[in-house]
Amino acid sequence: MMENFDVIIVGAGIVGLSTAWRAARAGARVLVLDKGPTAYEASSRATGYLSLRGETPEESPLAQAAERLWDGLDEELGYPTEWTQKGRLWAAITPQAFDALQITFQSFQRTGIPFEFIDAKTCRELIPALTPHTLGGIHTPRAGHANPQRTSQAFAWAFQDLGGEIREYTPVLDLLTRGGRISGVRTPWGEIHAGSVVLCAAAHNAALLAPLGIDFPVAPVRLEAFVTAPLPPLFDQAFIAHGLAIRQTRRGNIHVNGGPHEWTAAGVATEMPKPTTPLVRNIARRLFEVFPTLRHAQMLRSWAGIIDVTPDQITIVHAFDAPKGLIAASSAGHGFGMSPSLGLALADLALQGRTDMPVASLSLARFADLPQDWRRIWNWQPGSYNT
Amino acid sequence: MIPPRRITVVGASRLGCKFASRAARAGHAVTLIDEHPQSLARMSYDAPYFYGTALPAALTNENAIAQVVLESNPALAECFEAGVDLRLGAVAWGAFQNGPNARHIGIPKVGLIEGTGNSLVEHDVLALATGMRDFVPAFAGSNLPGVFGVKAGVAFLDLYQCYEGERTLVLGTSARAVDFVRRAVARGIGIVGMVEPGPGFTAGPEAAAEIAALGIPVHRTSTLVSAEGRTAVERASLRPVTGGGDLVLDCDTICIAIGVLPNIELPAAMGCRLRFDAGAGSWLPETDLTGRTSLPDVFWLSDFAAGEAALAPALAAIAEAGPTGRLIPPPETATGQGAYLRFWIQTMRDAGGDAVTLCKCEDISRADFLGLAPPPYLNGGLRHPHSPVTGTGGTAPRIQQDLLKRMTRVGMGHCQGKRCRDEAALLLSLRFGIGMEEIRPGSYRFPVRPVDLAAIAAEDDTHDTREKWSYWLHEPEAMQSRPDGVP
Numbered sequence: 001m002m003e004n005f006d007v008i009i010v011g012a013g014i015v016g017l018s019t020a021w022r023a024a025r026a027g028a029r030v031l032v033l034d035k036g037p038t039a040y041e042a043s044s045r046a047t048g049y050l051s052l053r054g055e056t057p058e059e060s061p062l063a064q065a066a067e068r069l070w071d072g073l074d075e076e077l078g079y080p081t082e083w084t085q086k087g088r089l090w091a092a093i094t095p096q097a098f099d100a101l102q103i104t105f106q107s108f109q110r111t112g113i114p115f116e117f118i119d120a121k122t123c124r125e126l127i128p129a130l131t132p133h134t135l136g137g138i139h140t141p142r143a144g145h146a147n148p149q150r151t152s153q154a155f156a157w158a159f160q161d162l163g164g165e166i167r168e169y170t171p172v173l174d175l176l177t178r179g180g181r182i183s184g185v186r187t188p189w190g191e192i193h194a195g196s197v198v199l200c201a202a203a204h205n206a207a208l209l210a211p212l213g214i215d216f217p218v219a220p221v222r223l224e225a226f227v228t229a230p231l232p233p234l235f236d237q238a239f240i241a242h243g244l245a246i247r248q249t250r251r252g253n254i255h256v257n258g259g260p261h262e263w264t265a266a267g268v269a270t271e272m273p274k275p276t277t278p279l280v281r282n283i284a285r286r287l288f289e290v291f292p293t294l295r296h297a298q299m300l301r302s303w304a305g306i307i308d309v310t311p312d313q314i315t316i317v318h319a320f321d322a323p324k325g326l327i328a329a330s331s332a333g334h335g336f337g338m339s340p341s342l343g344l345a346l347a348d349l350a351l352q353g354r355t356d357m358p359v360a361s362l363s364l365a366r367f368a369d370l371p372q373d374w375r376r377i378w379n380w381q382p383g384s385y386n387t
Numbered sequence: 388m389i390p391p392r393r394i395t396v397v398g399a400s401r402l403g404c405k406f407a408s409r410a411a412r413a414g415h416a417v418t419l420i421d422e423h424p425q426s427l428a429r430m431s432y433d434a435p436y437f438y439g440t441a442l443p444a445a446l447t448n449e450n451a452i453a454q455v456v457l458e459s460n461p462a463l464a465e466c467f468e469a470g471v472d473l474r475l476g477a478v479a480w481g482a483f484q485n486g487p488n489a490r491h492i493g494i495p496k497v498g499l500i501e502g503t504g505n506s507l508v509e510h511d512v513l514a515l516a517t518g519m520r521d522f523v524p525a526f527a528g529s530n531l532p533g534v535f536g537v538k539a540g541v542a543f544l545d546l547y548q549c550y551e552g553e554r555t556l557v558l559g560t561s562a563r564a565v566d567f568v569r570r571a572v573a574r575g576i577g578i579v580g581m582v583e584p585g586p587g588f589t590a591g592p593e594a595a596a597e598i599a600a601l602g603i604p605v606h607r608t609s610t611l612v613s614a615e616g617r618t619a620v621e622r623a624s625l626r627p628v629t630g631g632g633d634l635v636l637d638c639d640t641i642c643i644a645i646g647v648l649p650n651i652e653l654p655a656a657m658g659c660r661l662r663f664d665a666g667a668g669s670w671l672p673e674t675d676l677t678g679r680t681s682l683p684d685v686f687w688l689s690d691f692a693a694g695e696a697a698l699a700p701a702l703a704a705i706a707e708a709g710p711t712g713r714l715i716p717p718p719e720t721a722t723g724q725g726a727y728l729r730f731w732i733q734t735m736r737d738a739g740g741d742a743v744t745l746c747k748c749e750d751i752s753r754a755d756f757l758g759l760a761p762p763p764y765l766n767g768g769l770r771h772p773h774s775p776v777t778g779t780g781g782t783a784p785r786i787q788q789d790l791l792k793r794m795t796r797v798g799m800g801h802c803q804g805k806r807c808r809d810e811a812a813l814l815l816s817l818r819f820g821i822g823m824e825e826i827r828p829g830s831y832r833f834p835v836r837p838v839d840l841a842a843i844a845a846e847d848d849t850h851d852t853r854e855k856w857s858y859w860l861h862e863p864e865a866m867q868s869r870p871d872g873v874p
Contacts, residue, residue: 037777037784037787037789037790037827038777038787038790040787040789044789044793077770078769078770078771079761079769079770080761080765080767082765149793149794150761150793150794153790153793153794157769157770157771157773160773161770161771166777168777168778168783169778169782169783169784221860222488222489223859228840229801229837240858243856243857243858244858245858245859250764250765251762251764251796258856258857258858258859259852259856259857259858260851260852260855260856260857261857261860262488262489262490262491264487264488265488272487272488273486273487273488273489273658274488275483275486275487275488275489275658276481276483276832276833277483277489277491277492278481278483278492278496278498278507278845279852280833280834280843281498281505281843281844281845282844282845282848282852282856284840284843284844284845285840285844285845285846286856287840288840288841288844294840295839295840295841296839296840296841297839297840298801298837298838298839298840299834299837299838299839299840299843300801300803300837301803301832301833301834302832302833302834303830303832306488309860313860333859333860383490385490385491385851386851386855386857
């Protein structure tokens with residue numbers, strides 16, 4: 001039996017699911033395929049921040065578009081995301097970090113986003129539990145955070161409510177083309193056809209595109225995180241200090257990640273091992289250096305996640321001319337926050353071939369001069385540590 | 388002659404002690420880690436999970452506990468004599484070795500927390516003898532003081548000698564339940580009855596006759612509906628599994644002796660391949676007859692695998708370093724426990740209904756779990772109902788227990804799922820008619836029990852964890868040094 005869809009989305013992560021929901025809402029017949037379960041990779045392991053990308057003007061407009069969409073998302077999807085719009089704070093607790101933060105602030109001022117450099121007293125008024133060593137910070141009342149697992153599943157369920165189908169444990173092995181157009185995908189159980197295929201499979205995108213002679217520059221990297229047992233409310237901003245992203249979940253757990261990373265490899269069809277390491281011990285100490293009150297909080301569980309990083313750490317959104325109908329995205333580690341606008345852009349591109357979302361500067365064109373062996377040159381190869 | 392190797396054994400269980408002392412006598416450098424005797428602080432975290440919610444007053448004397456724990460385990464004394472490095476009262480919270488996507492661990496190591504601080508203990512070979520724990524299903528009133536598991540009950544009676552019950556109701560008729568009854572009767576404790584959902588007596592006719600001779604009533608084809616009491620257990624309600632009126636029994640303690648499950652947290656979180664063992668009713672690490680797991684130089688020693696028969700072959704196999712080939716598995720566990728646990732849960736659910744709290748940590752009912760309802764702090768339901776069955780079968784799982792964990796928070800609480808995860812899987816299997824082996828178990832994570840940040844925090848920084856600490860791949864120009872004055 002020949003299966004036919006309007007759009008096939010490869011990858012049931014948060015970007016693929018957001019794209020699927022948008023496309024289904026526009027009336028398309030959409031199929032989502034994944035090599036494993038829904039939202040089982042970075043999408044459910046993320047920090048859960050919407051960053052406004054102040055430091056990267058190329059993708060900041062897409063992040064700000066996401067921010068507008070986030071505000072109505074719970075109501076639109078019909079499932080809670082735990083979206084908490086209470087601003088973002090970067091704090092410095094060492095003199096060196098304070099100097100570095102002032103340089104960061106200068107780059108932030110080139111955006112239209114309201115950032116303010118605040119003194120230590122103001123930082124500790126915003127978050128009283130902060131260490132007395134706090135020296136100052138950058139604050140914006142915008143941006144926020146949400147629950148990555150709940151948000152990914154909210155997209156999945158909202159998509160299914162529109163009749164959309166997600167097939168788990170169905171890896172895409174090859175892309176099919178006919179007459180300069182994409183025509184579908186091949187899975188272990190046969191071919192599935194569609195007029196448009198959107199690749200949202202993180203680093204697996206590269207392996208799928210390579211046989212078409214397309215170089216998709218992403219490198220997977222493993223990062224680590226942990227949560228504490230639930231605590232009474234301490235703060236509700238998206239917070240960054242001391243090399244850590246720290247947020248308190250709606251349930252009360254302190255969620256923290258940061259630190260050295262390890263470059264990894266990605267195949268097409270296999271689930272990537274995501275081991276944790278003794279690094280959580282170092283994260284733990286840094287956490288209570290920032291929040292002395294957490295010294296005797298309980299570490300409850302740790303995990304690792306693998307994100308796909310692009311050479312300039314900026315999102316890729318690319319609609320190919322050849323084969324036509326093929327679109328690929330990499331969110332460069334910012335996919336959680338960007339997912340609402342990124343999904344809208346990708347759905348537009350899949351259905352209409354164009355979009356009003358600000359993605360023009362995010363295409364692969366910017367890598368025209370990238371040397372083929374960029375991962376080797378930068379030492380971003382599998383097994384490289386903290387490079 | 389085997390060249391001596393550094394062997395870390397986790398768990399001073401019977402198998403752990405025997406293996407450690409034999410390995411030491413064979414010339415290896417052996418470290419044996421066990422969390423008992425536990426510090427009071429840690430025990431009080433542990434207590435609700437295995438000992439029920441009331442800690443007998445006798446357990447508040449830490450020195451006395453330490454002494455009885457050591458004196459009651461001659462196998463430990465044997466280890467001591469054999470020259471084993473004993474690390475007691477220590478938590479092995481994680482174990483790490485190089486593998487795919489983590490190639491910078493260096494020498495394999497165990498994360499250890501002791502009263503004196505924390506460290507990473509290096510080894511060539513890791514033997515996990517982490518024992519087993521009580522299967523403690525939920526029922527109305529199951530969080531009242533006086534409800535405990537059978538292993539805890541035996542520890543109260545014989546190890547700590549501080550049993551506080553006088554009229555105990557025993558759930559189950561297994562050999563373990565009968566053993567508990569014998570020990571309790573020997574200490575003059577009244578057993579008000581035993582409860583058995585089936586028509587027979589699991590431990591066999593001889594044991595049934597022994598119980599009858601003691602004058603202990605066995606309530607066959609009955610299940611537990613609830614425990615009641617104001618501040619502790621005062622009564623229990625039983626109901627015939629075929630329907631009919633409840634029988635109310637006066638009792639002050641309820642010993643759950645339905646079954647025991649292996650503690651697989653460490654091997655599972657390390658990434659050892661698991662298989663579902665229908666006989667045991669549990670996922671187990673895949674092992675061969677020597678106890679070797681799918682990970683190089685990691686052995687799992689358990690009565691749920693080859694048990695004592697694995698000890699000698701395991702000692703011989705230690706000489707063969709390197710990756711594991713195809714495992715010739717030990718036979719499936721033939722106890723029939725899997726079917727027994729299932730029958731208990733089925734009858735308790737039929738009798739108690741789905742309003743019963745399944746996850747005590749997060750206070751989630753069976754109904755909210757099965758219906759994927761958002762947890763109470765979100766104050767709301769789902770726009771449309773959704774099923775946890777997301778797979779169509781074949782080689783792929785049909786249910787991801789992680790989806791239920793994430794959406795309902797069952798298994799996400801302070802006990803890390805140790806009380807609820809197995810019952811939760813059984814409920815899914817019963818409710819959706821899906822085999823246990825088709826339910827992918829929720830992921831296991833380090834630390835394998837909750838630990839204080841201050842206790843686990845590293846003092847041994849490297850260049851990568853201090854000067855080159857990065858945030859989201861960026862090396863922040865200078866976040867390196869510690870804030871002034873931080874010790």
